[in-house]
Amino acid sequence: MSITQFLFYFLTVLALFSAVMVVVSKNPVHSVLWLIAVFFAISGHYILLNAQFLAIVNLIVYAGAIMVLFLFVIMLMNLNASTEPQKNNWLKLAGVIAGGCFLMVLVSLVKQANELNNIAVTMGTGEIGLIKNLGKALFNDFVVPFEISSVLFLSAMVGAVVIGKKA
Amino acid sequence: MTLLAVDWLLIIEKLVLIAIIVFASLGIALYTTFAERKVAAVLQDRPGPNRAGPFGLLQPFADGLKLIMKEEIIPTSSNKALFVLGPGLAMTAALMTCSVIPWSSHIEIFDRKIDLQIADINIGILYIFGVVSMGVYGMMIGGWASNNKFSLMAALRGASQAISYELAMGLSLIAVLMLSGSLSLKTIVDGQMAAGSYWNIVYQPLGFIIFFVCALAECNRTPFDLPEAENELNFGYHQEYSSMKLGFYLFSEYINMIMSSAVMASLYFGGFDVPFLDESTLAPNIAALIGVAALLIKIAIFIFVFMWIRWTVPRFRYDQLMNLGWKTMIPLALFNMLVTGALILLKAGV
Known part of the structure; x- marks a missing residue:
């Protein structure tokens, strides 16, 4: 395993774990902080693809500015675990089904796209980024x-x- | 075993460099707190700290020892994990800036050329912006996790202030980037060092003033120290903190000052360039040492100006601060950018 592969798997696990934590955290502030971790992991992926500009702009704009605004709103409204409205189970089930369908559409899109067929990812070499x-x-x-x-x-x-x- | 097939010498070299720079920054920050008290004393016509050691030189160690020895209090109603995370984030973000600053040219040890810069990435300036925008989180998380109204108010103020002044800072930087044509700090410094070229301050006086004011605001220094406005907010966003966690917050402010001084020196004052001296005639190691000394002197001058302003100018009111940021600094920076662009085009003869 080369260092690039090692980093790829590390960042992937970090991104997926943080993304799951965004959804399951009870406290909205924790969700926002996990979302910031997701952005960091994705920026790491961009750097592996040699897209340094995209990586740092992702951090400045999303992790730096937009997430601060999210935090502002949550802090000013004083949202926390106890005030979070509890949805009933049917709504949760509907949410899972809708999200699952969306995931399926995305995966099939990536699988079908002609542009993505037979193209291996070039790590750390591309110049376009x-x-x-x-x-x-x-x-x-x-x-x-x-x-x-x-x-x-x-x-x-x-x-x-x-x-x-x-x- | 192909795992981590990398140039180990390079890794060791960089680790040593990181260790030196981080510990040097911490050491300088320690004595910056001392300098702050001495400068305040001189400006207020009193002796200042003079008990611990000769001329009070051991005072920072006494202060540090005091902070470490204090009882560590975590309020029961606080969010414990985030309460501990806050100061760490503030400190990390403050120290991360040092990785792209070119501290000097290169030194040669055993035929190995070692650049005195941790990472010369081609987006150096944007990296600094990214780190600066991360610095807000230390303050916000600490203020929110304390579960105290005053802390929260101060944190929100600090964050909105930082975001407002980041914009003008970025706009004033674009003019520098147009002049040098690169985002890498090393290239910007080299461009100013080249024979026949002047420091960027000659071309960008207005841009520098805007950048300096924004740096004051980003470091939460007077007259922009609204997050610590004692008369309105008791103590500010770190009100509930005690012991070394408070020390981290106070310390990160000084490290931010050092780093923003280093960035300003690199962008506008030639970085490690010594005026009227042709470095290429000297042995590389000696030239590198002179470069480090020159950069440190420039940083020291900037830090002195920071302190001078702190003990001379009173604090802004919050609406004045926002008006200055949005209605004066941003239009001025836009104007500066347009004029610079027009002049560059005129000179190129388009």
């Missing part, structure tokens, strides 16, 4: 979608400010 190549792709081949999405973000920001001013 490096920031230089990513920047060139974004600003040469995908300029229009990139700019449109940035306008979308701007409009969302302006909208949030307007709503905030009204309240």
